Amino acid sequence: EIVLTQSPATLSLSPGEGATLSCRASQSVSSGYLAWHQQKPGQAPRLLISGASSRATGIPDRFSGSGSGTDFTLTISRLEPEDFAVYYCQHYASTPLMYTFGQGTTLEIK
Amino acid sequence: EVQLVQSGAEVKKPGESLKISCKASGYSFTNYWIGWVRQMPGKGLEWMGVIYPSDSDTRYSPSFQGQVTISADKSLTTAYLQWSSLRASDTAMYYCARPGDRREFDYWGQGTRVTVSS
Numbered sequence: 001e002i003v004l005t006q007s008p009a010t011l012s013l014s015p016g017e018g019a020t021l022s023c024r025a026s027q028s029v030s031s032g033y034l035a036w037h038q039q040k041p042g043q044a045p046r047l048l049i050s051g052a053s054s055r056a057t058g059i060p061d062r063f064s065g066s067g068s069g070t071d072f073t074l075t076i077s078r079l080e081p082e083d084f085a086v087y088y089c090q091h092y093a094s095t096p097l098m099y100t101f102g103q104g105t106t107l108e109i110k
Numbered sequence: 111e112v113q114l115v116q117s118g119a120e121v122k123k124p125g126e127s128l129k130i131s132c133k134a135s136g137y138s139f140t141n142y143w144i145g146w147v148r149q150m151p152g153k154g155l156e157w158m159g160v161i162y163p164s165d166s167d168t169r170y171s172p173s174f175q176g177q178v179t180i181s182a183d184k185s186l187t188t189a190y191l192q193w194s195s196l197r198a199s200d201t202a203m204y205y206c207a208r209p210g211d212r213r214e215f216d217y218w219g220q221g222t223r224v225t226v227s228s
Contacts, residue, residue, distance in 0.1 A: 001172075035214035037155075044205055044221050045147075045155065050214035088155055092213030097169040099145065099157035099213070 002026055004089050004102035012110040019076040021105045023089035028069045033092040036065055036074045039104075040085045048087075049074065076107075084109050112136040114144075114206050114219035121225045122196050129192035130222045132206030139187040140164040145215070146180060146191045147205045160209065161189060196226045 003026040013019055023034070031052035037045040047056040049065035052072055062077040076083055089102040117131040134144065145160035159170040163182040170180070182189045189206055203221045210216035 033213050035212070037215070039155075044218040045207075045215070046218070047210075047214055047216050050210065050212045050216070054212075056216065086154075090155075090215065092209070097160070098171070099160070099209070099215075101147075101155040101157065104154045 001098065002029060002091060002093060002100050004091055004100050006087075006089060006102035006105045008105060009103070010106045010108060012108050013079055014110045015079050015081055017079050019074075019079055019083075019107060021074040021076075021087055021107070023067075023072040023074070023102050025070045025072070025091065029091055029093070031068045031072070034065075034067070034072050035090045037088045037090060038083075038085050039088065040082075045088065079107075081109075083107065112208070112217045114208065114217055116204075116206055116219040116222045119223040119225070121227070123228055124195075124197055124226055126196050126226075127192070127194050128196055128224065129190050130204060130224070132189045132191075132219050134187045134189065134208070137208075139182075140184055143209045144182065144189045145207055145209060146178075146189075147207055147215070148174075148202050149205065149221075150202045155205075158191070158204075163187075163189070196224075198226050198228075200224060201226050 005024045007022045034052040036049040039045040053065045086104045091100045115133045143160045146158040148156045158174045159180045161168045206219040207215035208217045
């Protein structure tokens with residue numbers, strides 16, 4: 001079973017700064033099945049990135065994803081006030097069929 | 111426009127049964143898996159299981175196998191999550207979500223809050 005470990009647990013930054021969030025898999029995974037989601041308080045999660053690096057429809061280009069193998073990164077280039085939220089990475093495995101979420105990174109205003 | 115609309119909040123007592131729903135629209139319901147995700151208060155996201163409505167192929171997370179039942183009605187384009195005997199530890203927000211072409215959860219329901227308390 002693949003475990004996704006996100007770091008840091010909490011990231012305190014100011015608007016305008018850049019953010020780097022990490023997602024590490026317990027074994028090498030297909031980047032094609034690695035996604036990132038954003039969740040704001042009281043809201044459902046929202047897809048940001050699929051296939052490790054493809055932005056979902058309507059997601060601003062300040063969000064970018066990268067990585068392969070066991071190490072994946074979500075980068076937010078210039079933080080806007082609405083970007084402060086919890087971010088989750090998510091992976092899909094086909095055999096056995098399994099979806100896995102990381103434990104989340106909270107991005108908070110410094 | 112793809113939409114997943116979930117049933118309303120529920121307050122139940124331990125031992126009671128419950129079935130919550132997720133109405134899908136805006137896409138071919140039988141061509142995509144649809145799944146359920148639990149979020150306990152103040153905690154992260156946990157995948158529970160998925161169903162392929164075309165043939166009702168259902169897969170569960172080992173953590174939830176035997177604890178819940180996932181089903182779907184093709185004619186109503188609706189997926190369901192049910193419990194036969196609720197426990198206080200089932201108190202959580204439950205989301206339905208559709209895995210897309212890369213198996214990313216690309217569309218999410220608004221969530222159904224389930225509270226189990228005596």
